[in-house]
């Protein structure tokens with residue numbers, strides 16, 4: 001088993017340390033960022049270098065209590081700081097199902113250097129695993145969970161992944177063209193786990209999924225199916241995406257779908 005913070009191969013690695021729970025690290029402010037450019041050219045057509053942008057600071061997430069959960073994927077121990085005070089600070093069953101799938105199908109998915117964006121990343125387990133498996137990852141969520149997300153990403157990928165993952169705010173259906181212009185941002189994969197449950201933003205979620213997918217983009221969506229709203233969303237999803245059921249996890253009621261946008 002391998003652990004992070006041990007090698008020095010990372011593009012855009014940091015020389016500074018991590019801070020306290022829910023907090024963020026200071027290293028970029030001290031100018032210790034290095035861009036060694038040692039890896040090959042980026043896949044896809046994104047013109048921005050994600051490792052630099054991942055170093056924006058986010059307001060530290062301020063939960064009153066935290067727990068730490070340990071996971072093992074891709075031969076690495078991953079430690080996730082969680083808090084039961086927020087949906088977005090807990091690892092959901094869709095995330096572990098999707099991580100298992102990514103781990104078992106890495107070569108087939110051709111994840112090395114792939115451009116990957118996760119929506120509703122929460123505490124970040126899926127983004128961390130995709131990053132460990134070699135992808136160039138952008139993890140997104142609502143503003144109030146980004147501090148904890150970034151903490152977990154850095155803690156588990158710093159100096160042990162080829163590409164340092166980026167963290168960005170992405171509120172479903174809001175300012176997509178402004179923040180993710182299609183001419184600049186192309187993704188090989190859009191990942192989503194347990195983003196569908198009984199909430200008011202399902203239409204905006206679908207709009208966001210559609211927006212982020214361009215020709216060639218594959219959406220991998222894992223979800224625990226609980227409510228009638230989940231199945232209604234799936235029906236709408238199938239109207240919009242060519243949909244394949246890739247895996248089922250009966251013990252957790254999770255289904256994993258692959259979607260590619262239907263082009264008329």
Ligand SMILES: C[S@@+](CC[C@H](N)C(=O)[O-])C[C@H]1O[C@@H](n2cnc3c(N)ncnc32)[C@H](O)[C@@H]1O
Pocket residue numbers: 087088089090091092093094095119120121122123124141142145170171172192193194195201
């Ligand atoms: C149930 S959690 C799943 C978290 C993580 N993907 C997992 O499976 O462990 C749902 C996630 O969607 C995010 N979310 C909810 N509504 C959102 C919205 N309108 N825009 C962006 N993210 C949203 C939440 O902050 C949360 O991180």
